[in-house]
Amino acid sequence: MGSDPFDFEGVWLKCALHTHSTESDGDLAPSALVAAYADAGFDVLAITDHWRLTRWRSTSTLVELPAAELSCDIERPGMTCDVLVYGLSSVPDDPGGDERNWMVTEEEHWEQRTFPDLTTAGRFAEEEGAVAYLAHPYWTGMDAEPLLDAEFVAGLEVFNASGELECGRGDSSMVWDAALGAGRPLYGIATDDTHVAHLDVGRAWTSVKAEERSPDAVVDALRAGRFYASSGPVLDAVHRDGSAVEVHCSPCRALVLQMERERGCSVVAGDRGRRDGRVLETDDDGLITRAVLESTWEDPRYVRLKAVDAAGWAAWTNTL
Numbered sequence: 001m002g003s004d005p006f007d008f009e010g011v012w013l014k015c016a017l018h019t020h021s022t023e024s025d026g027d028l029a030p031s032a033l034v035a036a037y038a039d040a041g042f043d044v045l046a047i048t049d050h051w052r053l054t055r056w057r058s059t060s061t062l063v064e065l066p067a068a069e070l071s072c073d074i075e076r077p078g079m080t081c082d083v084l085v086y087g088l089s090s091v092p093d094d095p096g097g098d099e100r101n102w103m104v105t106e107e108e109h110w111e112q113r114t115f116p117d118l119t120t121a122g123r124f125a126e127e128e129g130a131v132a133y134l135a136h137p138y139w140t141g142m143d144a145e146p147l148l149d150a151e152f153v154a155g156l157e158v159f160n161a162s163g164e165l166e167c168g169r170g171d172s173s174m175v176w177d178a179a180l181g182a183g184r185p186l187y188g189i190a191t192d193d194t195h196v197a198h199l200d201v202g203r204a205w206t207s208v209k210a211e212e213r214s215p216d217a218v219v220d221a222l223r224a225g226r227f228y229a230s231s232g233p234v235l236d237a238v239h240r241d242g243s244a245v246e247v248h249c250s251p252c253r254a255l256v257l258q259m260e261r262e263r264g265c266s267v268v269a270g271d272r273g274r275r276d277g278r279v280l281e282t283d284d285d286g287l288i289t290r291a292v293l294e295s296t297w298e299d300p301r302y303v304r305l306k307a308v309d310a311a312g313w314a315a316w317t318n319t320l
């Protein structure tokens with residue numbers, strides 16, 4: 001599904017898509033956060049303060065992607081989820097949700113209001129010419145159910161680094177697979193969710209293939225799924241030809257094709273693990289830098305790739 005970032009003529013942009021400044025519950029002022037992400041080699045920064053549009057000027061090296069982290073009610077009483085919106089120009093004063101779930105913490109400038117459901121939040125994004133992604137469903141404690149009939153939601157955070165560092169709830173792959181397996185197409189981004197900058201900056205990112213170096217082009221790429229997500233590995237090329245998928249990547253110990261339940265295949269470095277395909281190139285440590293995965297499963301409902309490096313960090317894409 002989606003638009004293949006590897007075949008698309010354009011520019012790779014390393015994007016930080018979930019960060020907080022002192023305008024909500026982050027520990028750096030916006031200008032310091034901008035400097036931290038420029039130093040870390042990013043091309044695009046979305047400051048996603050809670051229910052606040054924190055604006056700053058693009059610099060010569062870092063593109064401003066206007067963004068915010070908004071919230072909505074979900075069916076379980078008292079429970080809310082968070083939605084990242086990219087490319088918006090305002091946040092609504094009265095989004096129409098249950099006011100018992102609204103909160104304001106003056107000292108942290110922290111504020112939450114809610115939309116009544118995911119579709120209403122997604123429709124708001126659509127009307128803004130923006131694009132919406134569900135934040136950290138595993139950390140929130142959600143299953144895939146609210147996503148299945150949600151309209152105007154392009155995807156979810158497959159990996160949220162802050163959630164992983166805080167409490168081991170960073171990897172929302174299971175929610176992603178449950179939605180994809182139920183026939184709901186979604187893309188997966190990876191983010192820092194920066195609150196404590198010296199711990200969080202640069203732990204996870206989304207590499208977007210954009211038509212040009214501009215916020216509008218990044219929104220277009222996020223809408224089309226033209227990117228891969230990573231907490232470590234770099235994917236240089238991923239090409240699918242029927243049941244075969246060829247991958248060029250930074251050194252990895254495993255490449256896995258994931259499909260609906262009970263299906264999938266993998267190629268693993270070394271003498272342990274599966275070898276459903278061929279390793280074509282390795283580095284001096286025997287880690288895989290080029291391989292072909294060959295699936296024997298016919299007509300999978302979806303296919304996504306996970307590449308895992310020696311330290312266990314991963315990259316994900318489902319634009320195959």
Ligand SMILES: [Zn+2]
Nearest residue numbers: 018020069193
């Ligand atoms: Zn956040």
